[in-house]
Amino acid sequence: MDRFFSSIYNKPIAGVSFFTLSLVSVSDAVSHPLLTEQVVKHAETDAPAKAKQRATKKSAAKKNPKGGKRKAGRPKGSKNKDKRHVEWNGELRMMERLVKKLLELIGGLFPLTYLVLDGHFGNNNVCQMVQQSLGLHLISKLRHDSALYFEYKGEQKKSGPRRRSGDKLNYQAIPERYQMATGQDKGIRTDVYQATMLHECFADPLNVVILVKTNLESGVRAHAVLFSSDLKLTRYPDSLLSPALPNRVQLPRR
Numbered sequence: 001m002d003r004f005f006s007s008i009y010n011k012p013i014a015g016v017s018f019f020t021l022s023l024v025s026v027s028d029a030v031s032h033p034l035l036t037e038q039v040v041k042h043a044e045t046d047a048p049a050k051a052k053q054r055a056t057k058k059s060a061a062k063k064n065p066k067g068g069k070r071k072a073g074r075p076k077g078s079k080n081k082d083k084r085h086v087e088w089n090g091e092l093r094m095m096e097r098l099v100k101k102l103l104e105l106i107g108g109l110f111p112l113t114y115l116v117l118d119g120h121f122g123n124n125n126v127c128q129m130v131q132q133s134l135g136l137h138l139i140s141k142l143r144h145d146s147a148l149y150f151e152y153k154g155e156q157k158k159s160g161p162r163r164r165s166g167d168k169l170n171y172q173a174i175p176e177r178y179q180m181a182t183g184q185d186k187g188i189r190t191d192v193y194q195a196t197m198l199h200e201c202f203a204d205p206l207n208v209v210i211l212v213k214t215n216l217e218s219g220v221r222a223h224a225v226l227f228s229s230d231l232k233l234t235r236y237p238d239s240l241l242s243p244a245l246p247n248r249v250q251l252p253r254r
Contacts, residue, residue: 002041005120019094021102024116035102039094083203084132086125095126096133103134114139114230124202127229137230144171146225148197148208165198171223174210189214196231207231 004017017039022031086092099115106112115136117126122140130138142148152166174193181192193210207228214221 004039019098021098034105035098037094037098041090083124083201084128086128088129089125092125092129095121096129099134099136113137114228116140119143122227127202131229137228137233139226139228139230142199142208142225142227144223144225146199148199148206148225151196151198151205165200169197171210171212172221174212184216187216189216194234204229205231207233 001014001016003012003014005011006013006015018036019039020033021035022033024031103112113136115130115134116139119141121138122142126140127138130136148169149165150167150169152163154163154166156162178193178195179191180194183190191212191214193212195208196205197208198205207230209226209228210223211226212221212223
């Protein structure tokens with residue numbers, strides 16, 4: 001027993017937690033659980049990360065003893081960090097061990113390319129571990145308000161660092177050229193957008209798919225942001241739209 005986050009109650013509650021790995025058939029929309037292990041929080045495995053957090057807080061308190069917000073801009077003396085070199089906590093080690101165990105069980109029966117994880121694991125640390133240690137691509141979910149940027153396509157300066165980021169994505173006005181498909185079911189319109197985008201917390205560009213659902217009667221709009229580390233993955237699953245959608249429209253690639 002420990003405290004784990006519950007999506008039903010939307011807060012941490014006392015209980016037990018399990019991590020399950022499944023093989024997913026995209027064409028049949030079926031999940032086949034193969035490996036399950038109870039999640040046990042080990043204080044010793046996460047101690048280095050917690051110690052670093054405490055040290056960071058102490059350092060910040062010394063630099064700003066009066067409290068309050070720090071000055072805008074980059075702190076003096078700060079250096080660029082290599083986002084491909086990440087710190088491994090107990091959660092990453094557990095995940096690496098279980099996935100490698102599953103790959104051993106499968107053996108050479110068939111190749112695996114993608115590891116699909118929920119939004120809790122949609123971050124750069126997990127993405128780097130999945131690619132570097134497991135040799136797979138990550139598919140996961142970002143926060144709905146994630147700051148995403150289009151790649152800069154303009155002219156570069158003759159000297160100095162190359163500019164990577166272009167315009168910031170406005171979720172309320174996504175350029176039409178990135179729309180891949182649209183469909184309507186029971187008064188709800190679903191629009192699917194796909195683009196290669198940059199996130200300041202990730203080391204590499206991301207293949208981003210944005211699902212926008214609009215209530216045609218009320219005009220209320222909501223969206224979800226999915227991503228993959230595989231930039232060559234161009235076809236999204238049909239299940240992103242309602243499976244029995246009679247008036248689904250496939251838009252040509254632009």
